[in-house]
Amino acid sequence: MLNSSTDHRPDKLYYQQNLPNHMVTAVIVLNSQLAIQYVNPAAEALLIKSFNKLKNQRLETALFNSPISEQRLKQLLTSGQEFSDSDVVLERLDKRTITVELTASSIELDMQPHILLEFKQIDQQKQISEEAFQHQQWESARDLIRGLAHEIKNPLGGLRGAAQLLTKELTVDQQEYTNMIIEQADRLTNLVDRLLGPNQLPKMVYNNIHVVLEKVAQLVSFNLPEHVTILKDYDPSLPEFSFDEDKIQQAILNIVNNAIQVLGGNGVIRIKTRAAINKTINGKRIKLCARISIIDNGPGIPDKIQDTLFYPMVSGRDNGTGLGLSISQTLINQHKGKLYCVSRPGHTEFSLLLPISEEITL
């Protein structure tokens, strides 16, 4: 319905009629019997039903478990006082729960009182800010440890050098103690180097990720306990993309080694690849990513380290240094990717998202 004036610009009515169709906010209008009279396309998507199916249905039948009480809506009709709730959890008919911000107001349409419900989905924003927060925390922990490691590294070099000089002055029989100093200093240097983490920029080369996964499987196969099986579930259609083969191999190896350790000689590790579409990594939307998952059927991540799992020096093992996952995280961050984990007893899944395509501006 374009304006008939000569400039052919749409008029106000045109905008009023068309905008609800393009809004991200889901809009639902109820009549005084609380039956649905109108839903915009965003609300159709939210309720996973078409307008025709929803028309005249009551709200509680459209949602699996409606958190908006009938009493509150009736009160709204009588008092006219609008209300807003943040963090409303809606359970949809497909049992998926989503968190929304809800505003309910009373409006008059066709001289009859109606209720206007507006739902704004906030899960995604919430997830982005939580991720950003966790990322910041992880960065500060890593920087602190790196600073400390750096401070230890210099005197350690001096200590080793001095012990070496001293050795030369001693007879072979007397060298036992200086050798011990050198040996222990080397051990510490090794640890300090791991604490400092990867410090070279990745060398990005087009490659097939499955080549790397095959190498990891081959490397671990040499020491694989007899009753631990590695299953491969690859998506062969995954395109080649650019990454640093050595770094990604190291990142995945750390995760697979952890899985082997927790399985204690018995279990299954699945290495799975899939294409992942429209993923958010560090607040940026990426159209196409490769998702590599390492899944084991072991005991799950211990509760006490769930929140700090990727921090350096966090370990649930007696002789663990707690650096493996932190190093994997750094390597994946260098690729602008994301590493995350979901875990419950019997199912621990580490997933690595690596961008294949460019970011989309939101």
Ligand SMILES: Nc1ncnc2c1ncn2[C@@H]1O[C@H](COP(=O)(O)OP(=O)(O)OP(=O)(O)O)[C@@H](O)[C@H]1O
């Ligand atoms: N698949 C898994 N299932 C259960 N717990 C795990 C799994 N992967 C890691 N963990 C827990 O996370 C902790 C941290 O792992 P991380 O690799 O960072 O350090 P580590 O294995 O303890 O030591 P390092 O790798 O430096 O030798 C582990 O000690 C273990 O308790």
Ligand SMILES: [Mg+2]
């Ligand atoms: Mg480890």
